[in-house]
Amino acid sequence: MKPSRLLLSIPLAFSGMLAWATGNLPIYQDETRPMDERVEDALSRMTTQEKINLIHAQGKFSSAGVPRLGIPDLWMSDGPHGVRAEINWNDWGYSNRTNDSITAFPALTALAATWNPSLSFEYGNAIGEEALYREKDVMLGPGVNIYRTPLNGRNFEYMGEDPHLASVLVVPYIKGMQQNGVAASVKHFALNNQELWRGHIDVNLSDRALHEIYLPAFKSAVVDGDSWTIMGSYNKIRGQHACHNDLLLNKILKEDWGYKGVVMTDWGGAHDTREAALYGLDLEMGSYTNGLTSESEFTTDDYYMAKPYLALIEKGDVPMSTLDDKARRMLRLNFLTAMKRNKPLGSVASPEHYAIAEKIGDEAIVLLKNASVGKKGPKLLPLSENIKNILVVGDNATRDLMKGGGSSELKVKDNVTPLKGLQAIYGDRIKYTQGYRAGKPMYSNVEKIPQAIQDSLRDEAVSMARNADVVIFIGGLNKNHLQDCEAGDRIDYSLPFGQPELIEALQAANPNLIVVLLSGNAVAMPWEKKVPAIVQGWYLGSMAGKSIANVISGKVNPSGKLPFSFPVKLEDNGAHHFGAISYPGDSIRQEYLEDILVGYRWHDTKKIPAFYPFGHGLSYTTWQYGKPSASAKTISENECLTISIPIRNNGQTAGKEVVQLYIGDDQASVLRPLKELKGFEKIALKPGEEKTVSFTIKPDDLKFYDDTTGSWKAEPGKFNVYIGSSSTDIRATVPFELK
Numbered sequence: 001m002k003p004s005r006l007l008l009s010i011p012l013a014f015s016g017m018l019a020w021a022t023g024n025l026p027i028y029q030d031e032t033r034p035m036d037e038r039v040e041d042a043l044s045r046m047t048t049q050e051k052i053n054l055i056h057a058q059g060k061f062s063s064a065g066v067p068r069l070g071i072p073d074l075w076m077s078d079g080p081h082g083v084r085a086e087i088n089w090n091d092w093g094y095s096n097r098t099n100d101s102i103t104a105f106p107a108l109t110a111l112a113a114t115w116n117p118s119l120s121f122e123y124g125n126a127i128g129e130e131a132l133y134r135e136k137d138v139m140l141g142p143g144v145n146i147y148r149t150p151l152n153g154r155n156f157e158y159m160g161e162d163p164h165l166a167s168v169l170v171v172p173y174i175k176g177m178q179q180n181g182v183a184a185s186v187k188h189f190a191l192n193n194q195e196l197w198r199g200h201i202d203v204n205l206s207d208r209a210l211h212e213i214y215l216p217a218f219k220s221a222v223v224d225g226d227s228w229t230i231m232g233s234y235n236k237i238r239g240q241h242a243c244h245n246d247l248l249l250n251k252i253l254k255e256d257w258g259y260k261g262v263v264m265t266d267w268g269g270a271h272d273t274r275e276a277a278l279y280g281l282d283l284e285m286g287s288y289t290n291g292l293t294s295e296s297e298f299t300t301d302d303y304y305m306a307k308p309y310l311a312l313i314e315k316g317d318v319p320m321s322t323l324d325d326k327a328r329r330m331l332r333l334n335f336l337t338a339m340k341r342n343k344p345l346g347s348v349a350s351p352e353h354y355a356i357a358e359k360i361g362d363e364a365i366v367l368l369k370n371a372s373v374g375k376k377g378p379k380l381l382p383l384s385e386n387i388k389n390i391l392v393v394g395d396n397a398t399r400d401l402m403k404g405g406g407s408s409e410l411k412v413k414d415n416v417t418p419l420k421g422l423q424a425i426y427g428d429r430i431k432y433t434q435g436y437r438a439g440k441p442m443y444s445n446v447e448k449i450p451q452a453i454q455d456s457l458r459d460e461a462v463s464m465a466r467n468a469d470v471v472i473f474i475g476g477l478n479k480n481h482l483q484d485c486e487a488g489d490r491i492d493y494s495l496p497f498g499q500p501e502l503i504e505a506l507q508a509a510n511p512n513l514i515v516v517l518l519s520g521n522a523v524a525m526p527w528e529k530k531v532p533a534i535v536q537g538w539y540l541g542s543m544a545g546k547s548i549a550n551v552i553s554g555k556v557n558p559s560g561k562l563p564f565s566f567p568v569k570l571e572d573n574g575a576h577h578f579g580a581i582s583y584p585g586d587s588i589r590q591e592y593l594e595d596i597l598v599g600y601r602w603h604d605t606k607k608i609p610a611f612y613p614f615g616h617g618l619s620y621t622t623w624q625y626g627k628p629s630a631s632a633k634t635i636s637e638n639e640c641l642t643i644s645i646p647i648r649n650n651g652q653t654a655g656k657e658v659v660q661l662y663i664g665d666d667q668a669s670v671l672r673p674l675k676e677l678k679g680f681e682k683i684a685l686k687p688g689e690e691k692t693v694s695f696t697i698k699p700d701d702l703k704f705y706d707d708t709t710g711s712w713k714a715e716p717g718k719f720n721v722y723i724g725s726s727s728t729d730i731r732a733t734v735p736f737e738l739k
């Protein structure tokens with residue numbers, strides 16, 4: 001049992017108080033002194049072995065401090081959506097405590113779908129408060145790997161397909177968290193865009209794709225967000241493991257971006273002592289101490305960055321300066337977190353946190369389609385008050401979707417499922433039937449459900465549908481293996497567990513059908529034409545059912561926008577256009593052959609329309625975009641351009657709209673996407689209200705990465721600004737010229 005922070009801090013506080021009272025607090029303990037001085041003072045007091053102890057795990061989720069100096073251990077926890085239940089000291093098992101249930105916040109893809117930076121800050125702060133209460137110093141998130149393929153098992157933990165959207169939203173999450181004295185660990189750096197072969201696949205790609213698509217969100221997280229730690233990914237990049245990669249960690253992260261924080265491995269991501277010593281790794285976690293072997297055989301002292309590293313230093317094979325640099329970074333992290341005294345107390349599962357989870361869910365839900373059932377008449381959503389007989393169908397209506405999925409799995413105090421949320425509004429007007437069975441959420445295999453069971457569940461649902469006024473189907477993916485789950489990718493693009501047939505059968509039985517998909521990925525929708533209303537509901541955590549019911553009932557007007565494209569079929573996605581070497585690779589290496597054309601960049605440039613495009617999301621009201629105005633028709637390379645446009649709420653319902661600004665370079669000497677997101681603003685308007693939204697286009701917004709010089713450049717010539725309600729619903733185009 002970990003002695004509580006209170007117990008540990010008594011001797012520290014006592015000696016501190018005594019020393020403080022006498023005015024001679026050791027420099028490293030004196031929070032009034034500059035950080036660098038404190039770090040140097042502590043380092044000067046430490047032995048080489050104590051420095052070595054700092055830079056590798058001592059248990060599954062803990063690394064050692066310096067007991068002799070009163071520098072406390074560091075405690076870490078997954079994950080990006082909430083504080084994971086306590087894990088055993090040195091194996092992956094849960095310690096089954098009764099005091100570690102928490103709030104599950106919406107998945108980061110849902111946060112991305114809000115397009116709302118202030119909600120991201122509230123999210124980060126709330127999860128930071130829960131981490132504080134649970135006495136965690138480092139939270140292992142947020143994840144910002146770019147959504148390259150709809151099959152990636154972990155897309156639900158990340159912020160979509162566009163580097164600008166992810167770059168803008170990751171910063172407030174980190175700031176909100178770290179203001180509590182809890183470190184973020186932005187992950188997985190970098191190019192962990194699939195789970196299949198994640199431990200070793202060697203990703204190869206152009207410098208332009210690396211810098212224009214896959215690195216920006218990480219750069220923003222460390223340069224603007226000041227993420228105190230960053231987690232390396234399992235895969236290789238151009239032949240070298242990401243967790244000790246000279247180009248990625250020494251050159252780009254620490255030299256070009258000036259990173260002063262801690263690079264930690266993903267759990268088991270270290271593979272070589274010498275590379276770890278020289279190529280930028282600072283903290284080794286999870287190197288296969290499965291806890292099952294006896295301590296004498298394989299302990300954390302045998303880690304790559306433990307005894308073997310000490311041996312290289314003693315042989316003079318690697319310089320002591322490499323160890324000092326790592327130790328400095330670990331000490332700085334410790335002083336910002338575990339050793340920081342005047343931290344807030346934190347809280348768990350508070351009404352405030354539940355309210356934030358609900359608010360994020362409300363703004364994340366995307367209304368994909370909303371039509372009337374016949375040729376005319378009202379649209380199906382929001383459900384009218386006098387609906388009498390509602391049938392809810394689907395395994396996801398009652399499933400605990402915080403279980404499974406891998407390391408982001410959470411044990412929640414409360415779970416308002418979609419069914420509970422709808423029952424809270426519609427009471428006994430709701431009937432429920434499962435419709436299909438999905439099986440247990442398991443980590444490495446799939447529970448087989450006999451077809452006879454699926455058939456009988458479907459027949460039951462169809463017969464009940466015939467007598468309902470409206471049917472709400474709640475399905476999608478889930479956190480089972482080969483669904484939205486770590487360590488595996490989906491094996492195909494379609495909805496699993498017989499859902500397509502069930503949706504078709506329900507629609508035939510009752511055309512008043514609403515389909516709500518809970519997932520972290522796009523799916524095929526062969527039934528879409530027949531279904532009048534479709535909602536993308538994400539994984540919304542503890543308050544999921546409240547948000548889903550809020551939107552279905554019209555209590556909340558949906559304002560979410562897709563953070564990734566829904567291709568019609570898998571082959572329409574750029575990663576799946578160039579055969580196996582591009583996805584999933586040949587099991588050894590992989591080439592990102594779609595290059596910079598990821599997501600909507602592919603769909604626009606190759607003229608392969610997505611089913612539902614990036615940035616798409618309907619509302620219960622309508623938005624009128626007025627005439628744009630520009631501050632100039634021509635700008636020089638150091639000038640900014642201001643674009644303004646009036647937006648009006650033309651409907652009867654208050655709502656929020658995400659006004660999106662894209663830029664296209666019409667005369668580039670290199671391939672560039674037709675347009676790229678460079679700005680967005682979410683505005684709230686009452687019926688009839690109008691607001692003018694202004695965007696300032698900076699010179700950097702026009703640049704591409706010139707891999708011949710290794711620098712960013714903008715070429716003079718014609719550009720277009722596209723302003724729209726989605727990446728394809730363009731309401732205004734403003735041409736301008738760069739001199």
Ligand code: GLC
Nearest residue numbers: 078079140187188266267407
């Ligand atoms: C896992 C995940 C990583 C997680 C870590 C600790 O393998 O890849 O995201 O934070 O190990 O559970």
